Every structure is written in structure tokens, then in C-alpha cells.
Amino acid sequence: xxxxxxxxxxxxxxxxxxxxxxxxxxxxxxxxxxxxxxxxxxxxxxxxxxxxxxxxxxxxxxxxxxxxxxxxxxxxxxxxxxxxxxxxxxxxxxxxxxxxxxxxxxxxxxxxxxxxxxxxxxxxxxxxxxxxxxxxxxxxxxxxxxxxxxxxxxxxxxxxxxxxxxxxxxxxxxxxxxxxxxxxxxxxx
Numbered sequence: 001x002x003x004x005x006x007x008x009x010x011x012x013x014x015x016x017x018x019x020x021x022x023x024x025x026x027x028x029x030x031x032x033x034x035x036x037x038x039x040x041x042x043x044x045x046x047x048x049x050x051x052x053x054x055x056x057x058x059x060x061x062x063x064x065x066x067x068x069x070x071x072x073x074x075x076x077x078x079x080x081x082x083x084x085x086x087x088x089x090x091x092x093x094x095x096x097x098x099x100x101x102x103x104x105x106x107x108x109x110x111x112x113x114x115x116x117x118x119x120x121x122x123x124x125x126x127x128x129x130x131x132x133x134x135x136x137x138x139x140x141x142x143x144x145x146x147x148x149x150x151x152x153x154x155x156x157x158x159x160x161x162x163x164x165x166x167x168x169x170x171x172x173x174x175x176x177x178x179x180x181x182x183x184x185x186x187x188x189x
Contacts, residue, residue, distance in 0.1 A: 061093035
């Protein structure tokens with residue numbers, strides 16, 4: 001799993017955002033995903049909440065630091081390059097933790113997104129995928145998204161058996177009403 005590059009995108013609102021390319025090597029192909037720093041931050045929050053009462057929580061890697069925009073130029077080359085490198089280290093450490101790749105939130109994060117217009121026109125289709133192996137630039141680690149459909153169905157059955165008073169865990173659904181994240185589409189290579 002690598003984060004080889006980044007690029008600046010301008011949303012229709014005029015806001016300029018940095019998009020990091022995340023490459024995941026699967027068994028028979030490579031998937032390139034476009035993710036913003038806030039997507040990685042949301043993944044970190046969800047993974048930490050999933051391991052809240054687990055001994056593996058202390059093994060989770062530290063997330064790259066956040067900086068206030070009024071004190072740091074988030075669009076400088078040096079800043080974006082350092083953040084890119086930090087995200088790559090974070091993701092490679094994260095996939096080495098047992099059970100992280102089995103989390104539905106992690107699998108959702110690693111799935112390509114469809115553009116918002118397609119999402120409104122088409123109903124979601126559950127696709128079963130075989131287990132995949134992530135490739136690291138320094139070493140190969142065995143971890144990647146398994147079947148998101150089976151994970152979602154097992155999570156649904158588990159939540160159905162939970163009591164009615166239980167609060168559902170937050171999930172990463174790939175959408176953000178505050179920004180047009182789908183403007184930068186994901187690519188299969």
C-alpha cells in the first residue's frame with residue numbers, strides 16, 4: 001500500500017483541496033483511490049473506536065498531526081509532501097495490525113467511490129471480492145479489504161441481534177455533504 005502522490009483539486013464551490021493518491025495492490029490488479037486528509041482522519045477515528053475495548057488499541061499507529069491553516073500553509077509543496085509520506089507510513093503500519101483489514105469501515109475506505117451523479121441514478125450493487133494482499137513499498141504485508149458485502153451482512157446481522165437501546169457504531173459511508181468528494185473519482189489500473 002502506497003501513497004505515491006497528491007494533487008490539488010478545486011471543488012465547484014471554489015474551495016481548493018489536496019487529494020492524496022492511495023495505491024492498493026490486490027491479487028490481480030492495482031486500485032488507485034483518491035482520498036483527502038479528512039478521509040484518513042475519519043478512518044483513524046473509526047478504527048480507534050472499533051478497538052476501544054481491545055488490547056490492540058495500544059498497537060495502533062499514531063495518526064499524522066493536524067496543523068491549523070492560519071499558522072501553516074497547507075498548499076506548500078513541502079507540507080503536502082511531508083503529509084503524503086506520513087500518511088503512507090501510517091497506512092502501512094495500520095494494515096499490519098491484526099483484524100484491521102477485516103473491519104467494515106476499513107473495507108469501505110478501501111473501496112472505490114462512484115461519482116455522486118451515478119450514485120443518485122443507480123442503486124448500490126453488492127459485489128463480492130476475494131481477499132486481497134496489500135503491497136508495501138518496503139515489505140509485503142498480508143492485508144487488504146476482503147468481501148465488503150459479506151462483512152456488511154455479518155455486521156447487519158450482529159447489529160440486528162443487539163438490543164434496541166444500543167447506539168449503532170459510526171460507519172464510513174464514503175460521502176461528505178460538506179464537500180464534493182466525489183468530484184475526484186477513483187481509478188482502476
